[in-house]
Each structure stands twice: as structure tokens, then as C-alpha cells.
Amino acid sequence: MKIGFDNDKYVKIQSERIGDRIEQFGNKLYLELGGKLFDDNHASRVLPGFQPDSKLKMLQRLSDKAEIVIVISAVDIEKNKIRQDLGITYDVDVLRLRNEFMNRGFLVSSVVITHFNGQASAEAYRQKLERLGIKAYFHYTIDGYPNNIALIDSDEGFGKNDYVETTRPLVIVTAPGPGSGKMAVCLSQLYQEHKRGIEAGYAKFETFPVWSLPLKHPVNIAYEAATADLSDVNMIDPFHLEAYNKIAVNYNRDVEIFPVLNALFEGIYGENPYKSPTDMGVNMVGFCISDDEVCCQAAKDEIIRRYFTALNHLADGDCNDAEVNKISLLLKQAKITTDIRKSTVAAKQRQEKAGRACAAIELEDGTIITSESSPLMGPCAALLINATKHLAGIPHEIKLIPESMIEPIQKTKVEYLKGNNPRLHTDEVLVALSVLSTQDSNCEQALNQLPKLDGCQAHCTVMLSEVDQKIMKKLGIGLTCDPVKKAKL
Numbered sequence: 001m002k003i004g005f006d007n008d009k010y011v012k013i014q015s016e017r018i019g020d021r022i023e024q025f026g027n028k029l030y031l032e033l034g035g036k037l038f039d040d041n042h043a044s045r046v047l048p049g050f051q052p053d054s055k056l057k058m059l060q061r062l063s064d065k066a067e068i069v070i071v072i073s074a075v076d077i078e079k080n081k082i083r084q085d086l087g088i089t090y091d092v093d094v095l096r097l098r099n100e101f102m103n104r105g106f107l108v109s110s111v112v113i114t115h116f117n118g119q120a121s122a123e124a125y126r127q128k129l130e131r132l133g134i135k136a137y138f139h140y141t142i143d144g145y146p147n148n149i150a151l152i153d154s155d156e157g158f159g160k161n162d163y164v165e166t167t168r169p170l171v172i173v174t175a176p177g178p179g180s181g182k183m184a185v186c187l188s189q190l191y192q193e194h195k196r197g198i199e200a201g202y203a204k205f206e207t208f209p210v211w212s213l214p215l216k217h218p219v220n221i222a223y224e225a226a227t228a229d230l231s232d233v234n235m236i237d238p239f240h241l242e243a244y245n246k247i248a249v250n251y252n253r254d255v256e257i258f259p260v261l262n263a264l265f266e267g268i269y270g271e272n273p274y275k276s277p278t279d280m281g282v283n284m285v286g287f288c289i290s291d292d293e294v295c296c297q298a299a300k301d302e303i304i305r306r307y308f309t310a311l312n313h314l315a316d317g318d319c320n321d322a323e324v325n326k327i328s329l330l331l332k333q334a335k336i337t338t339d340i341r342k343s344t345v346a347a348k349q350r351q352e353k354a355g356r357a358c359a360a361i362e363l364e365d366g367t368i369i370t371s372e373s374s375p376l377m378g379p380c381a382a383l384l385i386n387a388t389k390h391l392a393g394i395p396h397e398i399k400l401i402p403e404s405m406i407e408p409i410q411k412t413k414v415e416y417l418k419g420n421n422p423r424l425h426t427d428e429v430l431v432a433l434s435v436l437s438t439q440d441s442n443c444e445q446a447l448n449q450l451p452k453l454d455g456c457q458a459h460c461t462v463m464l465s466e467v468d469q470k471i472m473k474k475l476g477i478g479l480t481c482d483p484v485k486k487a488k489l
Contacts, residue, residue, distance in 0.1 A: 002364075002455075004294030005049035014284045015058040018205065021282050022062075022170060024273070025201025028193065030186040033174040034206025038100060041085050043207050045478065046222045046299040047289065048455065055205070059172065060104060066170040067107040070094050071180045073115045074122035083176055084309070087470065091125055093176040098134070110135035110164055114181030117141045137162035139181065139188060146257045153263055158191040179230045183257055187264055194268045201273075202261070204254070204280045209234045211248045211278050212286035218299035220249055221334045225306035228326045229319065240276035248278040300336050301457055301478055307331060307338065308480035312463055315483035344459040344480060346370055351461045359383040361458040361477065363391070373423065376406050379460055380468050380479075381429040384453075391449035394442050401432050401443075426471040453477050 022029050035043065038056035051057075059066065076090045083093050098108045111129055113122050116138040129136040139161040142152055151157045164185070171189070173182045186202050193200040208223035220234050237250040239258055254277040261280070265272035274280050289295050307327045313319040331337065338344050346360035350370045359379035360370040369390055371382035385400060394400075409432070410422040424432070430447075437444040454476030462484045464472075472479040 002291070002294045003049040004289060004291035004298065005047040006288045006290045007049050007051050007054055010050070010285060010288040011054055011058055013287065014055075014282070015061065017282045017284050018058065018062075018203075021201075021203045025199075025203075026169075028166075028169060028171070028198060028200035030171045030173060030189055030200060030202045032182045032186050032202070032204045032206070033172050034178070034182070034204065035208065037097075037172075037174055038104070039085075040207065042222075042226055042302070043285075046219050046302050047285065047295055048298050049290070050285075056104065060106075062170055063105045063107075065168055066172055067109045067166055067168040068101050068172045068174060069110055069112060069164060069166070069185065070097055070108065071112045071114055071173060071175040071182050071185050072125075073180045074113050074117065074119045075115050076177075076180065077113070077125050078119050078121045081177070085473075087466065090176040090180075095132075097174070097176065107168065109166055110137060112137045112139055112162075112164055112181075112185050114139045114184060115141050135165070137164050139185060145184070146260045149260055149263045152260055153191065153267060158188040159195070161188045161192070163192045163196075164189055178227055178232070183254075187257075187261060190264055190268060199268070202280065203282055204277075205282050207283060207285050209249045209251055210286040211237070211250060211281060211283060213249065215247075215249050216333055218296045218303070218334050221330050222299040222302040222306070223251075225303045225327050225330050228306065228310065228323045228330075231322075231326070237276050237278045240278045243275035243279075248276070250277045254280070300334055300340060303327070303330055303334055303336070304338050304341055304344075305478055305480050308482070311483040312481055315463065315485065338480075341457055341459060341480070342366075342368055343457045347459040347461050348482075357460070357462040359458060359460040361387050361453070361456050363387065363456055364452065373462075376403065376410075376423060377429065378421075378423045378425055378464075378468065379462070380458075380464060380472060381424050381426045383458065383460075384426055384429060384450075385446070387453060388446035388449040391452050392442070392445040394446065398442060400440070400446055401429065401436065405432060405436075421465075425465060426468045430471070450475060 038053040040052050044050045044052045072090055072094050081090045083090060094111055101108050111134055113126060113136060116122055126136045142157050144151060173186050175182050190200050190202060209220040213220055215234055215236060224232060224234055233252045234249055235252060235255060237248045237255060240246060240248040258277045262272045310319060310324045310327050314324055343360040343362045346368045347358050350358040350372060354372045357373040357379045358370060360368055361383055362368055369387045371379055371386050373379045374382065389396065406424060409424060409428060413419040414422050433443045433447050437447055457478045460481045463481045
């Protein structure tokens with residue numbers, strides 16, 4: 001993987017920036033944490049060199065002063081919304097996040113269920129949390145939010161919400177994904193704290209969009225693609241432009257909510273310490289890009305991946321045309337097509353010749369490796385074999401897994417496990433190679449090449465099983481698939 005981001009510099013200057021903001025609000029600071037705290041895979045994909053747990057490492061220095069509040073929307077609970085990078089629902093991820101934070105020495109004080117409007121599923125979830133000994137609170141839907149400031153800033157607005165009890169100076173408010181209502185929880189707490197005679201501050205720690213990069217920079221466009229289901233729109237911060245005559249990039253939800261935050265701060269302090277939504281943030285990621293060309297290419301790959309993912313969801317009936325259409329427009333804004341990915345073109349070209357499902361991967365040195373489906377293996381299982389053989393210098397004609405070993409596995413899959421697909425998946429191929437590696441040096445050498453696939457781009461001309469997708473993701477391969485459900489053998 002080519003590196004385009006200086007992670008050490010980021011850890012240093014980002015921690016300093018957050019420390020300055022904590023000092024600005026010495027008594028109580030609510031820090032809204034956008035994105036993922038310890039597994040920010042989107043950031044690591046579009047900013048090669050960014051470590052997924054960088055933010056966690058910074059905040060661990062403050063763990064004795066900090067506590068974490070996890071936010072989940074009642075709407076997401078009701079819809080069983082899936083966190084795509086992990087394949088689990090948001091409600092399950094809340095518990096996973098809590099355990100991960102606690103294992104790293106953080107105090108996780110409570111869970112806030114937002115957008116509550118009497119949903120039975122949210123009620124049941126709160127009861128489940130309480131049975132587990134986890135404090136849970138409801139924050140209600142407010143009519144006219146975020147524009148009805150008079151109602152929001154009243155006892156019938158934020159005042160109606162449950163008061164979230166906290167005990168430490170720094171309260172980190174995070175969530176499984178975007179659109180959960182983190183900012184509203186922070187603002188509600190400012191209102192509630194003021195009612196109790198406690199002065200509190202607010203800051204926003206969100207990686208994307210990157211305020212210091214151009215509006216149409218591929219990294220910022222990739223953020224829009226990642227949140228296409230939320231209809232987020234990157235835009236020039238009008239408040240920042242007016243206050244400082246400087247261009248800064250923000251997005252619609254922060255710009256829309258700024259008048260609410262402004263009114264709340266004026267009500268609490270008599271004035272707002274922030275002149276723009278960008279002022280609220282502490283993000284320094286844009287100053288740590290060491291190779292803009294590498295990050296631009298990575299971001300373009302991400303936009304295309306999001307496009308194919310949306311097409312796959314549409315084929316499965318999990319999204320509508322709007323999400324696909326939006327990312328199509330973003331492709332045009334980035335001035336790219338899916339053909340810029342060499343693996344995508346190569347896989348389709350091989351399928352045209354072979355007449356069956358094919359796959360391709362672009363290795364770090366630009367070499368393209370292709371494969372096709374056969375009665376023995378699926379296209380991606382064959383791709384792993386072909387790619388690792390190439391990297392290990394093993395001649396293509398050498399068979400790593402003998403047919404005599406594959407046939408018994410297929411018999412078990414079909415006859416005993418009642419499966420419909422006898423072909424070996426990626427996990428089964430890797431297990432077979434592992435078994436053989438103790439006696440076959442070629443198999444051992446092939447397995448040793450797997451780390452070299454991290455960061456490589458691959459494409460398959462059919463939609464893959466969940467198992468294959470997870471294996472490719474664990475290997476760090478940027479995979480896309482055509483929205484085709486069945487291969488022609």
C-alpha cells in the first residue's frame with residue numbers, strides 16, 4: 001500500500017488541538033465524536049497511512065478525565081440498520097463498542113436512544129440495556145428540528161429529554177454510525193446542564209468532510225459517497241466565509257444546526273464562542289496529508305467502491321434508486337468512471353472471453369491477475385490462488401490443492417450440509433492451503449504472500465457470498481462486485 005498520510009504527525013497535532021479546546025472549556029466539555037473512534041476504516045482507505053485506531057490512542061491519554069456516552073437512533077433500531085463494514089446491526093454494535101471501550105480503560109457511562117417517538121423496539125432495547133446494568137436514556141423527536149429554535153430551546157424541546165448523568169470533565173459522545181443524533185445529545189446536555197447551574201462547552205471532532213481541503217477534492221467527495229443514504233451534502237461554510245472571508249468546507253447538517261447552537265450559547269453564556277460550524281471542529285487531518293496524489297487515487301477508488309456497493313444493495317432490494325443516482329453524480333463530479341480501476345476492466349474483459357464469472361486484482365506493482373469460476377472454485381477463491389502463486393514465483397501450471405482433496409470437501413458441502421454450491425469459497429481454499437502447508441513448501445510460500453494483498457484493488461463480475469466478502473475485507477483487499485447474482489458456468 002502506498003502511503004499518503006503522516007499518522008505520527010496527525011497524532012501529535014490533533015492531540016494538541018483537542019487539549020487546547022478542553023482548556024477553553026475548563027469545567028465541562030462535550031466532545032462530539034464523528035466517525036469511528038478505534039476502527040475508522042473509511043479514513044484508512046481514503047488516507048493511506050491513517051491508522052484506524054489513531055483517535056483512540058490520542059484520547060486514551062485523557063481516559064482518567066473522560067467518559068463515553070454512546071448514542072443510537074430509535075429509527076435505526078426499528079429498521080435493524082446494518083453497519084456495513086462489520087455486517088452487524090447498530091444495536092448490536094452499541095454493545096460491542098461499549099465492551100471495546102471498557103477493555104481499553106474508558107468509562108462508558110450510558111447509552112442515549114435518540115429520535116424516540118414511542119417505538120416499541122426502542123422500548124425493548126432500553127429494557128435490554130437496563131437488564132445488562134447499562135444506564136439508558138430517551139431523547140425525543142422535536143417538531144421542526146433543527147429550525148424551530150424557540151421550541152428546541154425550551155422545556156418542551158431539549159428540556160423534555162432525559163438528563164444524562166455524567167461525572168467527568170470530558171464527555172465523549174459517539175455512535176455506531178452517522179445520523180444517530182450525537183450533536184443533538186450534546187446540545188441537549190448544554191441546555192440541561194445550564195438549568196442545573198453547570199456551565200458546559202461543546203466541540204466537534206469529526207474527520208470528514210475535511211474543512212481545509214477544497215470542496216471537490218476526491219477525499220471530500222468520497223465522504224459524500226459514504227453518506228449517500230443520509231443525503232449529506234458537502235458545502236462551503238457560509239458562516240465561516242462571512243466571519244473570516246475564508247473558505248472552509250462543512251456539510252449541510254452542521255450548517256443547518258448552527259443557528260440552534262448559536263442561540264443556545266447566547267442563552268447560556270450571553271455570546272457564542274464560535275462564529276461558524278467550522279470553528280466548532282478540532283479536525284487537523286487535512287494538514288497531515290503527505291502525498292496528495294496517493295490520497296486522491298485512494299479516494300477515487302473509494303467512490304467507485306461505494307457505487308458498486310449501492311448497486312449491490314439495490315439488486316438485493318436494500319436501497320432505492322436515489323442512493324445509486326447520487327453516487328453516479330459524485331462520480332461525474334470527481335471526473336471518473338468505473339473504468340479507472342484496472343481490476344474492474346480486466347475482470348469484465350476476461351468474462352467476455354470465458355463466458356463465466358471472473359475476478360481480477362491489481363497488485364502493488366501494477367500487475368493484473370485474473371481468474372474465472374470453475375466447477376471446483378468460485379472466482380475469488382481462484383483469484384487468491386493465482387495471486388499468491390504469482391507473488392511467490394510459483395509457476396501457474398502447478399496445482400496447489402489437488403483435485404482429490406477438493407472433491408471430498410465438495411461432497412460434504414452438498415450431501416451432508418445440503419448446500420447448493422459445490423465450489424470452494426475463499427475461506428475453504430485458505431484452510432486447505434493451511435493444512436497442506438505443513439508438507440508442501442509451495443502452499444506455505446503462497447500463504448506467506450497474503451499480507452502483500454493488503455491495499456490491493458479487486459473486482460468480481462458477480463455478487464459474492466457474505467463469507468467471500470468478509471475474507472477479502474479481512475485481507476485488506478478493496479473489493480467491488482457487479483450487481484449480478486448468478487454466475488453462468
